[in-house]
Amino acid sequence: MEIRTINAADITEAVKKLFMDMNYHIGKDILSALQKAQQEETSPIGKNVLGQLIENHAIASSEEVPICQDTGMAVLFVEYGDHVVIENGSFEEAVQEGVRRAYIDGYLRKSVVSDPVFDRINTRDNTPAIIYTQIVSGQEIRILGGCKGFGSENMSSVKMLTPSAGLEGVRQFVLDVVRYAGPNPCPPIVVGIGIGGTFEKAAMLAKKATLRPIDTGHPDERYARLEKELLEEINGMGFGPAGLGGITTALGVNIETFPTHIAGMPVAVNICCHAARHQETVI
Amino acid sequence: MTKKITLPLTDETIRDLHAGDSVLLTGTVITGRDAAHKRLYELIEKGEPLPVDINGEVIYYVGPAPAKPGHAVGPAGPTSSYRMDKYTPALLDRGLKGMIGKGARNQEVIDSMVKNGVVYFAAIGGAAALISRSIKKAETLAYEDLGTEAIYRFTVEDFPAIVVIDSYGESVLVK
Known part of the structure; x- marks a missing residue:
């Protein structure tokens, strides 16, 4: 297998898009589960709440605003192909920059504090993201991202x-x-x-x-x-x-x-x- | 039936609100969550004046997302209320009349609500983009350094909420 070179800027761009998209557009799995639940829910107030959640997804998606104000702490599970070499930067910094850009340029909430006990000062760009990397064989980088509140x-x-x-x-x-x-x-x-x-x-x-x-x-x-x-x-x-x-x-x-x-x-x-x-x- | 409520809350309005009532709130609320509560509580403990007069106010537990250009505020749904429980009775003793959040409260909070004649509303957690449509204006009142956790004044119009614990201590939350 040949060595593949990936520009750090391309990783940053992909990560930025990943976190902006997931914060605006809910997955089909969740949306259809909400719709099914709304049909089947027996409590009137419950049915009403589910209706509001579905409406909220429509607004967030069409206006490209976050579904929830808690846009989470970014977590990434990475499968890193062992034939990939990064140029013009490091993988870690490229990912962190992608998260930073998504949260700043995408109007996502910055919810990360620098120190858990003593300082608790907001880092103002939602970094650091938490990155779990597994080396696999291949020439690709596969990233599964999440941002739960x-x-x-x-x-x-x-x-x-x-x-x-x-x-x-x-x-x-x-x-x-x-x-x-x-x-x-x-x-x-x-x-x-x-x-x-x-x-x-x-x-x-x-x-x-x-x-x-x-x-x-x-x-x-x-x-x-x-x-x-x-x-x-x-x-x-x-x-x-x-x-x-x-x-x-x-x-x-x-x-x-x-x-x-x-x-x-x-x-x-x-x-x-x-x-x-x-x-x-x-x- | 949905009740239209004008803010600030009067004692009479509070007495008429019962757990399970759907309401639309119009007027102004202040915001505050974990970090602002901690600061307010510490000032009360020290007997020092608060940067915001909370007497007669309704507080909304929220840390909004940034506003896009042209929007008054970013998505702004409620955060979990129980994290404010430790600080809440001290604020209710200072005249806070209403709270908007989500989820359960502890018994000390409920007892203090009954004692002080206070109502607790829930907004729908996670319906942040929808809720923000009823927030017409946001201005910073205090603790700007806290960013999203600062205390803001929101001007709201037909803000949708549900009375989950009323001033008699009755609750509709499922235990």
Whole structure:
């Protein structure tokens, strides 16, 4: 395979477009789930809220303004082809500059503070973005981006379950996290679940699960079934749209899995609001 | 039925509002979220004057996105209210009459709302572009250094909200 050279400016441009687009235009998976939920919702107030969310997507998309004022902290999962060489800059700086340009030029909110405990001073350009890079073979760079808000991020949780907890333990933990979150994370939510790996791997899987379209299922039919069952149980909780009651508490449940240690069964639940913004680009 | 409410709220209007009522608010509100609340609270603790007179005001928990040219304000939906719970009773004791946010409040806040005759509205979280259409004007009142977290005065017209906890402590949020 030949070495391919990519200009750093092209990466910046692609990342900028990725974050602007995802903040203005919701994915088809979410929009059709909202439309279906609006048809089926039995609570009048819930139906009304869903109608407003659909209208909000139409306004955001046509005016090219953010769907939600919380335009998140930018997260990127990168598959970096091992035959790619960057010229005129570094990959890291090119990505950060793309995020910076998207948030400044795209009228997106700057929500990142420099230090978590002491200073908490806004960095004014929404950087740094969080970048997870995996080296794969090939001549392309594939970037999956997300920008979830923190209302739902704050409702997320990781638990180090042990093997004897079994399927029931996983189910119980997920439902406990969702029940505790209640009306706060802007329901109807998307529930991203990471199971396996290590402490941090489970959390990353859960994040990645929130970035998967909700009209796709886990490839293993046992997990795909669990996704469906959990969705049904969550919608039976009655929180409904905006937590004002109804049968639509979640739009989707996505599970991602990974092999784990003989002694463990880590589970992470990353809750995402109904404005589940994610998009992929290939350079 | 949707009630049209003119701001500032009177005690009589507040008494007439009940959990579950849909309202359209017209008038002005002040904004404030985490960082502004912390600063206001610290001033109250020290017995120092506040940069904004909150007596009789309605506060909207929001950190708007920047306004595009030609827009009064960027998308501006509510943020989660519970993060303000720690600071809220002190503000209600200072005369704050209404709050707009999203999600649940703790018991201390509800008790203080009943004591002070205060109403808590929810706006629809995530309907930010839609909501911003009812915000006609935005001016900075205090803490400009906080950027999106500064205290603004919004002039609103038919701002859509729902009474989720009324001044009697009744709530429509699903527990």
